[in-house]
Amino acid sequence: MRKKDDVCEVYCFDEEKVAIRKADLERQKTLPVAQIFKALADDTRIKVAYVLSKEDELCVCDVANIVGCTTATASHHLRLLKNQGLAKYRKEGKLVFYSLDDDHVRQLIELAFIHSMEVK
Template sequence: MVDHTDEFYFDKGKVDQIKPLMSDVNDVELIFKALADPTRLKIAYALTLTEELCVNDVAHIIDATTATASHHLRLLRHMKLAKYRKEGKVVFYSLDDDHVRQLVYIAMVHAKEGE
């Protein structure tokens, strides 16, 4: 049913079907916020190009200190975008799952298509 009120109208059926689903965006918003930071996006992209990287590798890749790299990696881990494992004193990070890898990869491909 289409509601024709003055000049503005909307499809009430579609609106009623879709509007309740908008609260699903909240968790997704946090993922995009985390990846909106250029440093974290670089780290995520670097992790799409290999299985895992240690904190020192990441620091050198992004030209930052290990403390900065560790801070960003920790945030990615808390957002469930990355996971880690320890081997002695060395901490290795990888993307949490293939969904994250695909999300970053597809975004990179899309951006390059616009060049």
Template structure:
């Protein structure tokens, strides 16, 4: 017998309607893109690196994540194209930074959660 599901079908209509109303104005497909971008461990490292330093050049990021410049550029470009990062050129160097604090907060929450999980184990 499966103990993690209801044995009968019933629901609290008021609760269900309140939650459905709360969900209505949001695009969960768009929100899921945020997590999709961060679901790649390399991009998460890049985002974390950009949280630790206000701005990093592509070469710095490549060294931090242990990749080629092409790989670092690819991940940074994806973060930029998704609207999470911005860049500026200084001569022949390109510097990246995170666009706003929301992504920093998500990364910080993920790091804190990981610390708590490790401590509990």
């Protein structure tokens, strides 16, 4: 049997540290954060979010062509990002333009891509 180096060999914890962090965690709303990461966990959606992070806005057809999918697929993913509060849209005539909802979303996506280049 192989010994696992990434698991504590004894059970003990810092009661003060645990109490502080536990109280902090209980004040947070974790479900909306989990939903953000769930929305970005799809390969096509992260591609869509990435291209939106590099432009002020793109129409659905632009996104479809950049990502390499149909306009129906792009529209589906853009709508999901919008419903999760990550993107917004505006309609101009027969065209629909999407952009990221705010700079926090842009930063989150950019940091994820930067981190992915650092991971072994």
